[in-house]
Amino acid sequence: MTSAAPQQQAGQPDRNRPRRGRPSKEDAAETSGRIIETAAQLFAAQGFAATSIEQVAAACSAGKDTIYRRFPSKMALFEAVVDSLRTRTLARLEQEIRSAGGAGDALARLKRVARWFLDVNLDPEMIAFNRIALSEAVVFGDGRHDQWETDPILDRLVALVQEAQGAGALATGDARVIATHLLHAIVFGPATDAMMGRTGWSTPAARDRFFDQAWTLFLRGAGS
Numbered sequence: 001m002t003s004a005a006p007q008q009q010a011g012q013p014d015r016n017r018p019r020r021g022r023p024s025k026e027d028a029a030e031t032s033g034r035i036i037e038t039a040a041q042l043f044a045a046q047g048f049a050a051t052s053i054e055q056v057a058a059a060c061s062a063g064k065d066t067i068y069r070r071f072p073s074k075m076a077l078f079e080a081v082v083d084s085l086r087t088r089t090l091a092r093l094e095q096e097i098r099s100a101g102g103a104g105d106a107l108a109r110l111k112r113v114a115r116w117f118l119d120v121n122l123d124p125e126m127i128a129f130n131r132i133a134l135s136e137a138v139v140f141g142d143g144r145h146d147q148w149e150t151d152p153i154l155d156r157l158v159a160l161v162q163e164a165q166g167a168g169a170l171a172t173g174d175a176r177v178i179a180t181h182l183l184h185a186i187v188f189g190p191a192t193d194a195m196m197g198r199t200g201w202s203t204p205a206a207r208d209r210f211f212d213q214a215w216t217l218f219l220r221g222a223g224s
Helices: 025-046 053-060 064-070 074-102 106-121 124-135 152-166 175-195 204-222
Strands: none
Touching: 025 053, 025 064, 025 074, 025 124, 053 064, 053 074, 074 106, 074 124, 074 152, 106 124, 106 152, 106 175, 106 204, 124 175, 152 175, 175 204
């Protein structure tokens, strides 16, 4: 008995075999996201220098060629990880600003968001990447711009400072300078301690005590 299906002749392609084409945009994005997430975990745990593309490939079950097609160097992959972290942080900040809309007057909204900045900079992931920035300056090089020059995260804080100035709650002056001063007063001391491994800021109560003191001192210098 002969089969009704046509016989495949030698040297000709099998039309019944599924064709492999380029991955869809969704698949490509999923793969890139998986690579970035895996690399973020390794960079945070080991630092920049100790993390290799080979380790990332093995941990996320992706070929080195797959990684290099998306990120041509370890530096490019690290920058993608940092960009992802900043994008997520900005989204969280915008959500906090929306929630702060009902927190009272302009100064109360600024205070609530400033307190959020303290918490986010004491997040373990943020501490890990800030530690890399300080301890492995080769990652960034000497020619990088100041991170606060064109930073959408700082821009949101500047806008809140301007609102408080418009309401007469803060002194007039360069809102960006005032916002940067606020970050220095509230964030950098505890964040530096955390990067050094000190645990004094691990509880909300400890953060609240510090924040209340820092906020009072900030208002003494920048209040109207």
